[in-house]
Amino acid sequence: MTLADFLGRIAADEALAPDFAAICDTGGRLQGTPSAERGFALMEERLSAFGTVWKEPVPYAGWRCHEARLTDVATGRDLDCTPLLGAASTPVDGLLLDTLDCGRGAPGDFSGAAGRAVVARHEYPFSAQTIHRRVKLAAAQEAGAGAFLIVQPEPGIGPVSGSSGRAGGKGIPALGISAEAGALLAGGRQVRLTLLGSDHAATAPTLVLVLPGRGEGHVVVSAHLDGHPLGESAIDNATGLAAALCLVRAAQPMAAQCERGLMVCIFGAEEWALAGSKAWLDGRTMAERRRMTVNINLDSIAGSPNLTALTSGFSKLGPFLTDAAKKAGRSLRTHRPLMRNSDHANFADHRIPAARLIAGFNEPDSALRLLLTGADRRGVVPIGQLRDATMTAGALVWEAMNAPHDTVLRLYGAV
Template identity: 55%
Template sequence: MSLPLADYLRAVQNDPALWADFNALCDTGGRLAGTPSEAAAQAWCASRLDAILPGAVTRRDPTPYAGWVCHVAEVRAVNEHEASTASQPLVATPLLGTASTPADGLTLDVLDLGRGTPEQIQAAGDAVRGKAVLVAHEYPFSTSTVHRRVKLAAAQAAGAAAFFVAHPEANVGPVSGSSGRGGAPGIPAMGLSAESATVLKQPGARVHVRIDAEDLTGAQTDVLVLDLPGAGPDRVVLSAHIDGHPLAESAIDNGTGVAAALALARQIAPHVAGLQRGLTVCIFSAEEWALNGSREWLAKLSSEVRDRIKLNVNLDSLAGSPNLTALISGFAGLAPLIDTAARGASHPIGQHLPLMSNSDHANFAAVGIPAMRLIAGFNEPDSALRLLLTPADTRDLVDESVLRKATATAGAVLWTALTASNEQISTLSAPNNEQ
């Protein structure tokens, strides 16, 4: 082996371009798929991948996704004695891909269902029908989280006419996220600030919502792919998503993951040809669109190429807390690999076994490829990750030393996967996760 693990981790943690790359990516803005911000970020990232190894060429794999653009999105609290045009505007943002309202909007009674679990929505019965249902946004990275799309689907099935999800913290602004509609039938769905939600929680509250949006036919983005062959035919896929939301800089989610992936690839590239298996770096987009980009990319792979992928290490939101967790997608065979990597990094890595479909690793798992997401702040609702999907997700939330340590720890996971024996790798996807 040409490079000891300790030397690799030291090089990763001290990578001179890591912090500069993170800031350069934040400089491109929120990177919503289909916008000039995303295009600029992808062009920048492709140039950084091209520079990793002389002669290596970054592919751009065109990938369709359920494109959508919003022209107008507004919410107003309606006083029963006023016309909707004279009512109080509220701070809100449309959920990505949401359905439109009629041209003149909808004026609706508000039904506040608190947390808004499917059980609470079902228990409300006919009271939901024709209402604007208001629910709470939850910290997305915990064992008890109920995802916004689960709540939205339950409200739509119960006959709600519109859906609002509100961030619980004041002075943060509205919360964004995907509606998951993907061009299918749906109801208007918006994210609100805590202050806006307070207005709509008043007894007898009514709201006027108007959304003018359109689904785009033939929308596509690119997956940036850099393939670095190893000594054998198999591959480990190192992934991160570059797209985000227009509310801020999408810094934690996921400027941190992209910058880390570039650093890991940069430091391993000169040595990977002598390792047990090769490295494929995938920078996905349209992740924020219900994981659309990676799903479509995997579906287009030949069975031969897919069978050579032995593991996906997905980096998504690596800062905001010094604590890292591996979400190992139901693959119990990944646990020993994570333990080995944690010892190599001299940094603990928590583990969560059940599949969580909250980033691109879930699509690898869905086609039978062992997959993990490395994330900071799991089960830490007071961490900075509570501010993802809001205007507060800026580079100010990220401490350079925390990002560097997280990147080195991710490096230990990657190194362990690239250098493990074929026998060890074969246990990752044993039937029924039996070893």
């Protein structure tokens, strides 16, 4: 079977759109909820058609929110908000705090934050210049803030979600709020913030399917299943899940003829500071990790027609992937510095050449601006765009499965 045959199977795949719709039907898939359980059951059923699926639970710091409320004291109006995952709780009767607008929320912007509810702006997550939400939260906590409020900048969409990264440790109450709520609080208001949550030990599933190749090694295609409760987690990450299923269908008849096989990993607890894939990889033996020759992580691969491979600092990986895309007549951008915004980062930590395939990098007007909000629904994903992205992913996977051994070894060069 040739590259053209492989891509032809992807192009003709009639299950890509139904798979994407079925995954969105399971809901936002917040880890620890029935929605995530439905999502994992669906993926396990779909993958089981191609071989034995190992279901391996891994630990993460579980958390459940019982109440989240933000009230403007002067008007008595409850403001649109959602808790950041795992955030610290307030006392039962809440906290009465003055707000302080800290603009962008860069580490130097929190002067005077002590004892106040600081307001900072959510940034487009996929840019080389972005300051991550957890960096802002950590800076606010270090400055002694009483609470952290992060503003979704686009009106009419509602609040922004995301992880606090607390993982059961010390922290401060933290909420995502809407653009409208942020505009009200920017002038300085007094608010009552109530956030009641409970920490608990939890596990998240990891689904693993292996299609063996001629040799011992395999290419790892990964995608995370968990998401957020505000929408359908369609871009992030029903797109990656549907593409992974499509790639398995295309690879099944030819994997045994390839230099190396295909391993598919479906992770949970990615939105919890990448906890699921970290625990799973940490639990592998050295020999098991050595058989993982390359990781292609599919996360938010539609929402823009432009794809970028985030190549985790591996100097040879970018040229390898762009050449693979070019052989298939497809274009691919690359970004070399390691970005810890998806599960590829944990593969890279174990010195496995790893790339995240993502749409809309450095495109703040793309549909990826809707991630972590209630607007991340299937309607913002053109199926033709998803198929194109899956074709590009297929070109990368094919090359990684068939490249000569010495070519793959060079990918492990200077990081």
